[in-house]
Amino acid sequence: MTDPGTGTTFDDPEALRKRALAALLTARERTALLTSCVEDPELTAQHSPLMSPLVWDLAHIGNQEELWLLRTVAGRDALRPDIDGLYDAFEHPRAERPSLPLLPPAEARNYAAEVRGRALDILESTAFEGTGARLTEAGFAFGMIAQHEQQHDETMLITHQLRRGPVALTAPDPMPVPAFTGPAEVLVPGGPFTMGTSTEPWALDNERPAHARLVPPFFIDTTPVTNEAYQAFIADGGYTDRRWWAPEGWAHIREHSIDAPLFWRRDGGQWLRRRFGATEVVPADEPVLHVSWYEADAYARWAGRRLPSEAEWEKAARHDPETGRSTRYPWGDADPTPEHANLGQRHLRPAPAGSYPAGQSPLGVRQLIGDVWEWTSSELLPYPGFHAFPYKEYSEVFFGSEHKVLRGGSFAVDAVACRGTFRNWDYPVRRQIFSGFRTARDARPDSV
Ligand SMILES: [Fe+2]
DSSP states (O other): OBOTTTOOBTTOHHHHHHHHHHHHHHHHHHHHHHHHSSOHHHHHSOSOTTSOOHHHHHHHHHHHHIIIIIIIITOOOOSOGGGTGGGOTTTSOGGGGGGSOOOOHHHHHHHHHHHHHHHHHHHHHOOOSSSOOTTTGGGHHHHHHHHHHHHHHHHHHHHHHHSOSOOOOOOOOOOOOOOOOSOSEEEEOOEEEEESOSSOTTOOGGGOSOEEEEEOOEEEESSOOBHHHHHHHHHTTGGGOGGGSOHHHHHHHHHTTOOSSTTEEEETTEEEEEETTEEEEOOTTSBOOSOOHHHHHHHHHHTTOBOOOHHHHHHHHHBOTTTOOBOSBTTBSSOOOTTTOOOTTSSSSOOOTTOOGGGOOTTOOOOOSSSSEEEEEEEEOOOTTOOOOSOTTTTGGGOEEEEEEEESOOTTSOGGGOOTTOEEEEOTTOOSSSEEOOOEEEOOGGGO
């Protein structure tokens, strides 16, 4: 399968092998940074009941890599069969993990390094085609493990945000941009489009297969909702007016005295926020961050709008009205570069709304990829023809009405774990994640 837009040859095994090696090395560099920017006692402490101790993530990354690459792909014996249970995410919920006899930091580092050394040998010698083994076809297992490590790196960055006290993490701010003056919303024409993928080599089971989806015409915000816009909702009494809230959301904000995004506090006439241990004035032009689905939903209702469905979001991000094709990213099929999107922890914050003109969709929608995860109105459900792979716990056990889908990735997501088809999900009350949103509204069919 050669991608017509980029000439990327997905079935060139050597190109995929290089891609897998680079993805694994990039992930490990980031893991090392995230576990060396605080002292060891900070790695073993639990900073929030919502999160694991950082040292758990570290050894769990190694354990999953051992399980899939060393044992399943290469058929090796277990290096440390005694620790499997400790690092099984389904056996022990996060709140319980600090009380387990976890490997101490030095041992966790050595274990992950030992696994990695062997995994790289296996990467060199594994056939990527012609064996009939679905797990290694196109290097899927290696891509899956690189994505898994990057997802835990994002989780560890969330833990650093929840920690109180300084953290030795630095990154330059995104480039300042002139205030965005384009249209506030974009019309996405009605009609079918191709949702999901059957060709992206490392797409996960829940992104598959590609299928036609009919989406009526709708308008969607050109950029994510900004702090300034969100502050107008607060100033208008948004958190005290029951009309805007789903009943469970209203009960939740009452019970937990929530009256602003997480990490915000009012100081006289202005809003301040805590960001990686430092306090700063909330920047007006950045996409709002750390809001729950209920908050996003309430804002949208207050604004006379609604959240986009997952299919609407993906159509806005991937549908090229000129060719009728769905592309890998809003800008086409090329892999993301720093000109396209704010990804990979290159910055420790979202970029101002309206940034990244080179990354906009054919219809002109900006920042769909990177910056903030975007809540959609949709529950996490399987696509028609879904098959759990390589195991049910990857996605299937999460399907249902409990979780809402988020799309697009945040500044904390690496490119290997981000594409136009990628689906994330969480409980509607969650907001320690790097979550924001944009809004939508129905268009009359005759406006197409
Ligand atoms: Fe995991």
